Amino acid sequence: MSDESRDDALADAGYREVPDDQGGAAARGWWDANAAEYLDEHGDFLGPADLLWCPEGVRESQARLLGDVRGARVLEVGAGAAQGTRWLRTVAGAQAVATDVSAGMLAAGARLDATAGTRTPLVQADARALPFADGSFDIVFTAFGALPFVPDVPRVHAEVLRVLRPGGRWVFAVTHPLRWAFPDDPGAGGLTATRSYFDRRPYVESAADGRVLYAEYHRTVGDHVADVVGAGFVLDGLVEPEWPPDHRRVWGGWGPVRGARLPGTLIVRAHRPPA
Numbered sequence: 001m002s003d004e005s006r007d008d009a010l011a012d013a014g015y016r017e018v019p020d021d022q023g024g025a026a027a028r029g030w031w032d033a034n035a036a037e038y039l040d041e042h043g044d045f046l047g048p049a050d051l052l053w054c055p056e057g058v059r060e061s062q063a064r065l066l067g068d069v070r071g072a073r074v075l076e077v078g079a080g081a082a083q084g085t086r087w088l089r090t091v092a093g094a095q096a097v098a099t100d101v102s103a104g105m106l107a108a109g110a111r112l113d114a115t116a117g118t119r120t121p122l123v124q125a126d127a128r129a130l131p132f133a134d135g136s137f138d139i140v141f142t143a144f145g146a147l148p149f150v151p152d153v154p155r156v157h158a159e160v161l162r163v164l165r166p167g168g169r170w171v172f173a174v175t176h177p178l179r180w181a182f183p184d185d186p187g188a189g190g191l192t193a194t195r196s197y198f199d200r201r202p203y204v205e206s207a208a209d210g211r212v213l214y215a216e217y218h219r220t221v222g223d224h225v226a227d228v229v230g231a232g233f234v235l236d237g238l239v240e241p242e243w244p245p246d247h248r249r250v251w252g253g254w255g256p257v258r259g260a261r262l263p264g265t266l267i268v269r270a271h272r273p274p275a
């Protein structure tokens, strides 16, 4: 079937197993198609040049989860429109590069550069196959990029370990795994667990012909720790940002109602062992 005649309308959504190759390949097309909508909705909160870790509003300028970045070689994976990399380069003094699997998200990043008069290195790459030499970076990070959308997370960790120098840092934010037990509703409807936390089936959206349009994968906290340690990293800490009492903004299933009771984000900090 030609691309022109494909019907990409959503026909089915739910939690079900799909072949790994189909689930892992879906992100590129979905983020290409939805880049504009994502940035229309969240662009002002993300800012054109800022490293926002999560809907709770944790910003790197305050949290310093990456440590000392001045002069450091930094890689962002699943960078979207590269707001974090742009901030690292223009404000924090790092030598940062942004990568993302979606050309649509990177094109949005290029438009932000054109408006701001900045030049952010934007490289299209799947986080499971990074086009960089071994040991090229001091720090690798992502805020909600890549990891939730691949069935084979150990491949991402292996690539990150490879491109980091010994002693280099790996910091990533994902939806807090506990959230998978609750409906994706920022209001009171999202406060009652309706699914098992231990059900690892991905959330999948598909077209009428069965093609996978979107797949998002769940891992428990224990799974994340096992993946990170199993890849050869040293785990430095787990951060569960609390919802600030005066923070009213709703982002998808995140908001003040659930934020008052449940964690929304898990940030994992790790490093490659020194040589």
Ligand SMILES: C[S@@+](CC[C@H](N)C(=O)[O-])C[C@H]1O[C@@H](n2cnc3c(N)ncnc32)[C@H](O)[C@@H]1O
Pocket (backbone or CB within 6 Å): 027, 028, 031, 046, 052, 077, 078, 079, 080, 081, 099, 100, 101, 102, 105, 125, 126, 127, 128, 142, 143, 144, 145, 146, 147, 149, 150
């Ligand atoms: C929720 S967005 C986050 C983007 C950005 N970090 C932000 O905070 O706005 C997820 C990003 O992950 C990217 N992504 C999904 N699968 C990927 C993969 N396998 N490799 C690299 N990027 C991927 C998507 O294209 C998308 O830009």
